[in-house]
Amino acid sequence: MIRVKTRTATNRGEERESERSISMGKPHALVIPFPVQGHVIPLMTLSHSLVQHGFEITFVCTEFTYKQILSSQPKEVSSNQSQIRLISMPDGMEPGEDRNHLGKLCESITSTMPAYLEELIRKMNRSFPDDSNNKITCVIADENMGWAVRVAKKMGIPQVSFWPAAAGLRALLLHIPQLIEDGVIDAKGAPKNHQMIKLSPSMPAMNTAHFGWHCIGDLPTQQALFHYLYTNTQAAKEADWLLSNSFYDIEPSAFKLTPKLLPIGPLLGTNLSGEITGNFWSEDSSCVEWLDKQAPCSVIYIAFGSITVFNQHQFHELAIGIELIGQPFLWVVKPDLTDSSAATYPDGFQERIATRGKIVSWAPQQKVLAHPSVSLFITHCGWNSTMEGLSMGVPFLCWPYFADQFLNQSYISDIWKVGLQLNVGDDGIISSAEIYKKFKDLIGDETIRTRALEMKEKTNRNLTTEGSSLKNFNDFLQAMKGR
Incomplete structure (x- = not known):
């Protein structure tokens, strides 16, 4: 057994140094979500699934979200007993700044966090002897933190990019060069005309006024988000694996436009007792x-x-x-x-x-x-x-x-x-x-309720032994464990 000192917290959210026992030979994933609630939850759910399959997980939060997660935990949950190691690093913003200002947050993350991540990995790997199998064996990064893929590649660590949204949105981001060439948007992401477009005949029609980066905040915010989303999507393309919280049945056309994206969804929480959930607010049971x-x-x-x-x-x-x-x-x-x-x-x-x-x-x-x-x-x-x-x-x-x-x-x-x-x-x-x-x-409209129940069956079938999502997840597990 190897013991390393890590930053954990008690059930009252007080940080402390504690010794963690780590079994030899387990794959060890460093997981990095984009620091908003809707991105933390699916990666936390994925992390719990990986723990159940023998992984060590170190979950990297910004200091701001770290405090939010700890403060929202039920009293019976103590992260020093959790199977997921929760650690933090600065996002570059001041404590009182508004992190709902996404343009400013993204710019700060880009300028601050890559260097911290590289130093964190070096520090963690120095905690183990040279012959240990417990060094970081892969980095799993939210695609909106795609810069982390390049940090991991630089350090010779296998990279996994995780897309937490609809595959259709990723297809849109990948088509940005074509949209610029076709005159749909300018080089800074602004629509030249408000119109409806389709990336393929069976895809949903998209209103250019509602492009993900364009319907947020003022013009500088929109331009900052456009640049951030596009550059991170390009960086994430270099990853060894591209995973998605979706499934083939609901977005077949989108997955044809993003052929390397592997759906493993839907990722649903398992309600594990005594474990960190990733919630930013306390649930009212x-x-x-x-x-x-x-x-x-x-x-x-x-x-x-x-x-x-x-x-x-x-x-x-x-x-x-x-x-x-x-x-x-x-x-x-x-x-x-x-x-x-x-x-x-x-x-x-x-x-x-x-x-x-x-x-x-x-x-x-x-x-x-x-x-x-x-x-x-x-x-x-x-x-x-x-x-x-x-x-x-x-x-x-x-x-x-x-x-x-x-x-x-x-x-x-x-x-x-x-x-x-x-x-x-x-x-x-x-x-x-x-x-x-x-x-x-x-x-x-009874047909809507009938279709909703049919979709429930289709959705949950993907998580059975015959389902494509479960098969994709198992293929990913075997590849990671075989490294």
Whole structure:
């Protein structure tokens, strides 16, 4: 046995030095997510799966996300007992800076983290004797941290790039040179005209105004994101393996356009007791007990992910729409869901819905969507939420906010036809009347619910011994263990 000192934390989030016992001969993966919630969760899920197959995992967070993860852990979870070693490094931003300013965050990551990563790997590998099999044997990097592939290649370490979103979005990024040549966008990513395009006849139509880098922030932010996404996608192409949290059945055309991308999804959490989940906020488990008391297929679940922000007008319209529907509901209202200091509900709203609604700040989403009382998911269409909804057979009302969510909405409503889109009015607001109307349309359409249940079977079949995703994952395991 070899013992190394690593930075861990107690269940109260206090850092300490502890000695870790590491078995000889295990593959040892250094895992690096992009530091936002929707990217950390699938890589944490993948890490737990690798641990179950004999891997050592060192999970690299930025210092900011490291503190968020530790502070959100349940009291019974202690990361010094976890099978995943959680460590941190600076992202280059000051403690009080806004990390939702993605352009600034991406520029800071690019200028700061590569040198820290290289030094971290050298330091970790020096912790083992020359004949040890426990040095870092591979680096698994979020493709949005594609620079890490080049660091690993420079150091002679096998590289794995992980794509956490729809394969269709990656296909779009790979087609950037062609889009520039065809005059769809300029060299800085700005659309020359607002138009609908298709990368192939069977792909969803994409609105150039909704390209992932173009519908975020001001012009400098958009240009910074465009540069960051494109350069990291190019860097990730050099990786030995390209993995994806998707599966062939739902995006066949996209995978034809990205032939080296290997789908291993959907990656769903296993709810391991006493393990780090990667959540940035503490889950309110009381909502599951509340769901237990509701009638089957009666509850509307409303959640908009980790980044969505509404103005007060839109927040009020949503609340009124929920009230108009008149059914039991579970609504996730995270502390920063509105652009003011705290969400303000319409007058009397909380009193009027007290007997049929529950509002929480964060929910164990997979447990919620799997619950038999849940009938509908009003969602921002983030890819993790999309995969989870498909896996549980729950129909969608789609409310995309930014980035890839518009593409995911097109898949849901136009390609898979397991949900409906909520339309924005001329004033830029989704009205309470629109919410109520689309709810009635969806509830009255049995074909949508039937297709959702068929998609559930198709999704989960990929994770069986006959499924292509499980086969791809096993092929990857064997290759990594054989090195």
